[in-house]
Amino acid sequence: MFTENKFFRMAVIRVFLVIGLILADLDDTMGFLRKREKSEQELDNEAREAVFNQLDTDQDGYLSLEELQTGYGSTTDGVKEKIARDLDKADTNEDGYLEFDEFNPTH
Secondary structure: OHHHHHHHHHHHHHHHHHHHHHHHHHHHHHHHHHHHHHHHHHHHHHHHHHHHHHHOOOOOOOEOHHHHHHHOOOOOHHHHHHHHHHHHHHOOOOOOOEOHHHOOOOO
16 A cells, blocks of 8 residues: 555656656746747847838928828829828828837838
8 A cells, every 4th residue: 555655756747856847947948939029029029110210301200291102102192182181191299290109100
C-alpha cells in the first residue's frame, strides 16, 4: 500500500512539473508575441509619420485638402470629392485640416 501511494505521489509531482514547464513556455511565448506586436505598432507609426510628412508639403504639421488631393494624385472630380469626404470624416476637431493624430492613410 505504501509503495502504491509513493508511486501515485511521484506521478502527481511529475504531472505538476510538466504543467509548470508548459505554463512557463506559454508565458515566454506570450511575452515574445507582446514584444513583437509592440514593434509592429511602432513600425506602423513610423511609416504613418513618413507618409504624413511627405504629404505635408508646407511642413506646417497639418494636411490640407489641397495637400491630400495633390499627394494622392487625384485628377478627377470624383476622386477629389472622395478625398474631401474622407477629410471631413477624419477631421475630428473640425478645423478643416488633418493633424497627425487624425491621419490614417489606410482608411
